Amino acid sequence: MVRLVRFDASLLDSLLEASRRNHPDEFFAVLGGEVRGEEVIVDSLLIVPFEASDTGAVFDLMSVHLRGAVGTFHSHPYGEPVPSEDDLLLFRRLGAVHAIAAYPYDRRSVRFYDKSGRNITGLVALADDR
Ligand SMILES: [Zn+2]
Secondary structure (H helix, E strand, C coil): CCCCCEEHHHHHHHHHHHHHHHHHCEEEEEEEEEEEECCEEHHHHHHHHCCCHHHHHHHHHHHCCCCEEEEEEECCCCCCCCCCCCHHHHHHHHCEEEEEECCCCCCEEEEEECCCCCCCHHHHHEEECC
8 A cells, every 4th residue: 555655856847748748649658666665766767758649559568567667657638637447457567656647747737546546646745856
């Protein structure tokens, strides 16, 4: 059970910027970091993010198993930052913390979910190391 997420603030801003650049296409990235008991630290990108032109590309990642993934980030160019059925399947496989950013991709348009799809936005602290 996730109780606290420390999410690197500049990493989040970079992901939001990438979402803006990819709009109206979806943007997806796998997040790296560390799990310490009930605390998750998100501070890196585990793989080079790529562009996904439709939700099918995200679904293709179902076959990917990434050692050390602590979560995912992806954008929803249309609609609410709420996980789809495919998103929920992906969440179960790729770590503990999953961010969805809706248009216009600012910090307030991001929601965070755990691997079961529970909204944990209130448990996320942006860690600014500057
Ligand atoms: Zn989605």
